[in-house]
Amino acid sequence: MRTIQKIHKAEYRPIDDLITYSPMPTKELQMIDPFLFLNHHGPQTFGPNNNGLPFGPHPHRGMETVTFILQGEIAHKDSSGHQSVIYSGGVQWMTAGSGLIHAEISPEDFKKFGGDLEILQLWINLPEKLKMTPPKYKGLQEDQIPKISLDEGKVSAQVISGNFEGTEGAFETLTEIHLSTVYFKETGKLLLQVPKEHNIFFYMVKGELMVNEKSAKALHLLEFDNDDENVQIEAIADSILIFGHAAAFNEPVVSRGPFVMNSMDEINEAYDDFQSGKMGSWNL
Template sequence: MPAVTADTLTLPRINRPGEGSTQRPVISLTTGPRGYEGEGFPVVRAFAGVPQKLLDPFVHMDQMGEVEYEPGEPLGTDWHPHRGFETVTYIIDGLFQHQDSHGGGGLITNGATQWMTAGAGILHIETPPAELVESGGTFHGIQLWVNLPASDKFISPKYQNLEGGQSELLSSDDGGALVRIIAGDIDGHTGPGATHTPIVFAHATVSPGAELSVPWRADFNSLVYVLSGRGTIGAEKRPIQQGQLAVLGAGDAITVAADSGQDSHRPAMEILLLGGQPIREPVFQHGPFVMNTRQQVVEAMEDFQAGRLGVVPPNALRPHRVKR
């Protein structure tokens, strides 16, 4: 897994929660179904079956891949609109290109993140570059949707390019886990992503037999998603494995432990730590629009059809096709 790596023995340590802390219990454990997105790339629908109020302020998350493409197979999405939220695309392994109608764009690669605030409306495309389509190869990433409060749903679009090396790299207290903070704060250590809605988004690699225990803001919700491997979650040590999402209850600490035995092709447990301050507003989502009411979604569709969400630029990126 080529996402940014480091020697955990030389990194700043996350303080283990104190004796007076309360470990968050598991209140739900779900397995994401597999599906297809865009022009046909495989995904795991990580939040499927989980009530929106437990996810708030998050709306949607796909684990894209992990897939080993043959030459000519890599697929992405063509130009499409968004309004009312932020898209976060984190590439763990492989290459992805982004371009939007507001001037944002670039190549996203191992450990990098593109953070797009759709706000009032934007058009964008995400697709594998021509060289990956031609050669094939490994592709693995995450797309996360972060809701915006009603007061921010019509702000101007914004784009952030966060290279893998910008992530805040930390070690667990005993060096058994590597934590990459992409956005938000854990134990006083802050990631580079600037967010409208207060959240934490981090990727951790937990070595076989190791335990990761971190302090967590009591006013945030808490989600743990397993990208690969298996272990246990919470004070009750509930078994959890690849493709599963744990929603945790109240408390100010999170503990995840990796089993001593992991799959040979994936030597460690890989997890996402997610949490945020709930917005507690109505959510009406339809396709690429996340608003507060049905009427607002109807208006977003009308604005898109009238060209008011943006215009595809003259130098527009397009999905690459291998000529047969």
């Protein structure tokens, strides 16, 4: 079985009235190459006449964002002309590439009437050769994403990208990123095989799992060594897991705010390009 190097507890980092936990980056764990950053918002219930999500227009360059909408809904708009509202169970994949401005906010109905909300956003790096690729965006609703059933229905997986147990994911990606949301009922079991050269992204959203004979609880991220292919999982309670794996890029990573590049000169160039309008303009 693959060795678990460390189990990291997500830090509590509220944003205004939005409950937020983040297991990465922290002082202990900067990244799991090429996975850069994770914010876990909620779960919480918003009352009527709320302000919704606080993520108004802001730029990105050099990376990708994957947004998991477990509960609630999120409206996306960007300077490349993409717009969508994605609901519970859906996923958004945005390639910032050479740069764009986008907003992730709550639709008017949610702000007016309120509701339950739980959303996770994962940042994934782009290699140097793809940093300046043209931006793109795709949002899919729950019924547009393949879901498979395992262990007599006690385990199910929403296959987002790459391949999970023989099923291809819904999103075509620029790099070989495998991502799935895995749902366990108590006593559900799963044995996964991941190439040894791939780094594993393993974040516990909810519940408790035994993973390679160690307990993993909600709001914890597991850091693995690259010494074996096998990951053995058994559910102690009903659980939700964000599971991914990919080969490391092994490139310099310099990040400042919303930009992730390979050098400080490229970061400075990104800020200059944003301020001069090269990432597009924002029309409310």
